[in-house]
């Protein structure tokens with residue numbers, strides 16, 4: 299017998315109701331009993347998955363789902379080069395950072411080689427993007443003697459206590475710190491031709507001024523250059539320049555959070571900040587770094603970490619473990635060997651153009667945007683007024699899942715479809731996404 303699951307209980311991002319089979323219902327009940335209620339956030343779709351294969355996830359009955367909500371297995375699930383590297387390393391030496399080993403040094407060389415002429419000279423490893431931003435913020439506090447942080451209005455930078463305090467997308471569940479200032483994200487679709495770079499710079503300057511007025515010294519401006527949780531906002535190239543100059547003039551650091559846009563996803567460069575011609579003091583990385591292995595970290599200038607190195611020792615048992623480092627090396631090799639940055643640009647453009655064509659038939663599509671393998675589709679109830687349609691967005695996400703395509707929603711009005719396929723998505727698979735969206739928009743109205 300099938301059960302109806304209330305998605306508000308399962309998934310804070312995609313409210314609604316969905317019918318699930320008895321096996322999935324039993325699994326959700328076991329999860330709640332064994333892992334506790336807080337785990338609900340972690341499993342967005344009540345799907346029971348047993349296998350991954352390229353862009354596909356496969357359930358126990360052999361049903362296949364095209365996973366276009368995937369910024370972790372960015373090379374596709376179980377990429378053979380990564381699997382091979384993991385197996386070989388695990389069979390040779392699987393250990394932590396108490397000892398020197400070659401893999402961590404080789405990884406540092408390879409990562410730093412992706413940011414030539416930037417002054418970024420050191421790699422520090424963590425197990426998650428949250429820890430990377432936590433560490434970056436600690437480094438910024440030591441370097442600047444300040445605590446003030448500036449982030450965008452619906453930003454997400456992680457879940458540790460310090461970082462959650464500057465992750466407003468967590469909503470009412472977390473109190474933002476008194477040392478945190480929010481600035482509007484650059485929403486081109488709603489900007490009516492305004493100069494977004496100038497506006498962003500002025501907003502950051504005002505935030506700096508306000509921090510000082512309250513006796514708080516600015517420590518950092520932290521930006522995800524794709525503004526992913528703000529609604530996938532591919533800001534015009536160069537947009538960050540004035541704002542970065544402003545924070546540096548004020549004595550603070552610029553931290554580029556590359557957990558989402560990094561590792562070639564923008565289809566232009568390896569790192570999203572490179573679109574803007576700016577010089578970060580710290581770059582935080584994660585998600586696709588190990589194609590599923592837990593590895594993240596930061597790259598920093600000598601100037602940023604010098605004082606931190608004198609005052610503090612950094613130790614994190616599993617960070618920089620040999621197996622995760624081997625996976626990350628295989629990821630870097632594969633991006634290069636398979637030309638995935640260029641592939642992301644080509645297939646991503648094809649996908650966006652296909653979705654944009656649907657706008658001729660579906661008045662609910664207000665805006666289609668993105669770069670590389672980032673596609674944001676803003677759904678509206680009134681195109682002229684650009685009124686967010688959250689309910690329709692929820693229905694479309696659920697219909698697409700029923701059609702075997704997994705994605706999510708983001709943005710201030712929760713009305714932006716977040717399409718973030720693996721870099722290896724093929725043109726044929728892009729056509730499947732477009733067809734599923736077409737049908738979902740037709741039936742979900």
Ligand code: PLP
Pocket residue numbers: 425426427428429431454455456457522526555557558584585594
């Ligand atoms: N920064 C950004 C921009 C993110 O999107 C996320 C996670 O979604 C994080 C940091 C936190 O990374 P993690 O979930 O690995 O802790």
